[in-house]
Amino acid sequence: MTSLTVDLSTDGSLPYDLAGKVTPPASDAGDCQDGSFGYDFEDKQTRAQLQLIDDLQKLGVSKYLDLPQLVVVGDQSTGKSSVLQAVTEIPFAINDDMCTRFATEIVLERSPPNCPTEIKVSIIPDPDDSPERKQELLAWHPVPFDSGANLDKVTIQDIFQQANDIIFGSTAKRSPSRHGRSKNGLSSSILRITRRGPKETNFAIVDIPGLVRGNGTNSEHRTAKNLVEKYLKNPRSIVVVVIDVVDLKRQEIMDMWQDLPDAESRVIGVINKCDTKQKKSHDWVFDLIRNDPTQSKAYYLKEGWFGLRNRTASEMGSSDSDRDKCEKEFFAGPEWSMLDEKKLGRHKLKSALISMRNRHVRQSIPQLLSEIQTKLEKCQRQIDQLGEPRTTSQAQFTLINRIATEYSKRAAGAVNGHYEDLTHDRQFARKLIRDDLDIFKADMMKRGLHTKFITSQEDAQIIAPTQSSDDWAPELLKSYAWIRAAINNYRGKEDIGEVNPIVKAQLWKQQIGSWEEIASQALEQVERTVDEANASLFEKACPDTDLRSKLQAWLQDDFHKVATDARVELQRLISSERDGQLFSLHPTMVARKQEIREARIQAILADCILKDSTRALPQAGQTPLKVGTVQSRTIVQSVLDNNAELFGVLNTHDSLAAYYDVAIYRFIDNFALQVVERHLLGPLGPLRLFTCDYVTQKLYGEENAMELNDLAGEDPAIAQQRMDLEAERASLEESKRRVQSFKIL
Structure with a gap:
């Protein structure tokens, strides 16, 4: 408010003569006579x-x-x-x-x-x-x-x-x-x-x-x-x-x-x-x-x-x-x-x-x-806190582009494991996701199998107490009851000793029944990790809370699509493992099956023959012949193979066990690569989507001006606050200049 004033001449100068003497107003009756008011x-x-x-x-x-x-x-x-x-x-x-x-x-x-x-x-x-x-x-x-x-x-x-x-x-x-x-x-x-x-x-x-x-x-x-x-x-x-x-x-x-x-x-x-x-x-x-x-x-x-x-x-x-x-x-x-x-x-x-x-x-x-x-x-601090003005399409587009540039640079480092420019460990996306995948792997190894496969030591311990090799098959079949029951339930036109191919498929579905739950939980955790890293990166790239919320909401549809695609991809993997053929070209699968069979024979030889020779098979206990000697290993294998039912059960078990060893790592890798890497960390994923190219594609041009304004346009209250602060700054700056230039006469 104007509370103290001073008179000016028509040209803005002070009304005094060349000698510097103050010129009083013209003398007249009343308050304005020269000297009457000091x-x-x-x-x-x-x-x-x-x-x-x-x-x-x-x-x-x-x-x-x-x-x-x-x-x-x-x-x-x-x-x-x-x-x-x-x-x-x-x-x-x-x-x-x-x-x-x-x-x-x-x-x-x-x-x-x-x-x-x-x-x-x-x-x-x-x-x-x-x-x-x-x-x-x-x-x-x-x-x-x-x-x-x-x-x-x-x-x-x-x-x-x-x-x-x-x-x-x-x-x-x-x-x-x-x-x-x-x-x-x-x-x-x-x-x-x-x-x-x-x-x-x-x-x-x-x-x-x-x-x-x-x-x-x-x-x-x-x-x-x-x-x-x-x-x-x-x-x-x-x-x-x-x-x-x-x-x-x-x-x-x-x-x-x-x-x-x-x-x-x-x-x-x-x-x-x-x-x-x-x-x-x-x-x-x-x-x-x-x-x-x-x-x-x-x-x-x-x-x-x-x-x-x-x-x-x-x-x-x-x-x-x-x-x-x-x-x-x-x-x-x-x-x-x-x-x-x-x-x-x-x-x-x-x-x-x-x-x-x-x-x-x-x-x-x-x-x-x-x-x-x-x-x-x-x-000035208050103006800085409001961020850049956003009253024109050009200013709005420039601002969003600058945020996208800052965000994408940091996000690339987060995904690629280059953390030099990052300010918080929540932004170390690659490290955090690797941690999540390690937990997923450990969970798969712990809970991924419905019924444990029987080890060779367990087989040897089962038949060790028996008096005769004729008792081996009945005892072993007891421990493989879950496989035996499946074979009996799905008996068809197969000959004695053969197994209906559907048995392995059904047993496999039963064995990996928990994979979907474990993988879904792991996917949710990876999504949370990505979201937290994304939020932290956005907070750094865009300090404006209101604008940041609008940008994240604007990107949410594409984020949701990526999450949906990741779940679809996971379902494909689950379906392939659960409903597809039990097939692998991995060279270790055949060797692994043979290894399981050989380990069972060696364990039986160690526990049932070598430790107690009085319980050895008649052929194995005789003095070896110089010609046509039959080794103990061959005798044990023939005993196991001569029982058609036991042979079918053990063969099914060993095939599933060998396949499981290949399939579980294949599924863990496919989850990491095809679900997480391809989608959540891929070019359309939340940490790679928001780039300058994306902004240009979505917001550039007159046809996108309305959407751009809705997204980046300044709130009327903020615009008014900015206008008031700019007016205050201009007034203070000019006032500062006037006071600084004021001279004591």
Whole structure:
């Protein structure tokens, strides 16, 4: 808000002559006579300082940091409007409560000679208003209104009424006298009235709504008190405290300003309605004006207290000159003549305010630069946190492409095992997936077989207790009951000792029945690993949470398709292993089957013959012949093979066992390569899909502009925040430049 102003010549320079002497306004009756209001305070240096503050105000920097300002505060009905009228000569409507419902800023600016006096009226919106509401208030002007008109009482009343209507709504209920307080309470919007002319004294002052009597339960009391506290807490506010002569202790403002740590130096007191003081009573009024710290320490002010006598009800139509004459005669009375005349009357008050303001501005300037720099750094951080602006298709496309470039570079490293540029171990996709595959392999080896295949040692242990080789077949068939039952269940046209081919297929399905469950669980785990790595990579490539969520949602359909394809691929593998032919070209399969048979014979020879020769077969126990000797191994094999049923069972078992040893590793490898590598880690997988080529294919061109905007377009609230921050940055940067270039003259 503009609170301190300085006059300019038509070319923007300061109005002083070539010798550097300040040129005062043309002499005329009233406030603007040379010297009557302390033009000695407006020397070259002071005017330059005021010019700087005024420039900062025009840049709008007062929205972001505190600038020097004069504010008038006080309780309701203490005559703040009368004081304003006395100081500004603008005829505020006395006792009109409407003007106390929102702050009013009065700005007086001196213009170059021969320029006409002009009036400007505007509203500064509440900072918490919506953008639409702010625009509505900023666009408001009273109608009809002539900028060259005089600010008489009728004009002022009309301005306040129209401002009241736009701020609170024209439908607000009013009392019949138009002076009743609306139920809508108070507003933080500010009515600004600027008067610019060659006879003005550079001056600005803010009138704050009066403190409403009541307590914390009264909403208007709270609002008024909060508004007053806001201005009081501004360390660069010059506070004009207005009280009347009724009762000092009942005026709440007297307690509020004393809580300020620097109250003595930036508070100036005004005792209004001095003509209503009763003789020989209310002597505290004199004590305040004397401002003796030894007599009235609690209310002592460095700038002092001033007494005013304003127009009475019967004098409302009198001129300013008549008002000044009455005031001068009043203070010449016996009670008041004992006081310092420099503390009595509106002219003395205004002169003191100008002096105090100029000094306050001079003291404030050195602190502004560091505060502007701090605000500027904070503003820049907030802008950086919003990311790049996304208001055009080009900006949106460029942003998405940049994110895709950053993401794909990191994702390639994650998949290929190059982790140098990665920032978190959750992004080490290749390592984590290898861990998952190792767990899958271990689980397959542990749970992948429905019924364990019988080892050669187990066969030997079964027949070891038997007395005769004739007992081997019955004993062994007991341990292979699950195979024997399957052979019997599927008996068909095969000869004795033969096995129906369907038996191995059915037994195989039974043996690998858990593969689907184990592989599905492993696939889910790999998908989780990929998702977590993907999320971590996205978080690094795209810090903007909202945009990141939109991008991931946009890619989700293609991610889902890849996951579906991986599951279809897994089902193909399962189907091939479960329902296909038990076939392998692997060279170890035949050797493995022979190895199982040979191991069984060797185990039986070791346990049943060599350890106990008395239990050996008759042929094996005889002295070996020199010609046609029959070895023990051949005898054992012939015993096992001579029983057709046992031969069929053992042959089926050994075939399945040999095939299983080949098939389980083949399935583990196929799962890793065809399901995980081909799909989840393939070119269309979640970690490889989001590339610049993909973005171009999906989002480039006018036909994709709408989808691009939906995806990367900036949220309106963010766009407005960015606009506000950019405006703040521009204001602060220009303000910083102005302050840095300011020279002490």
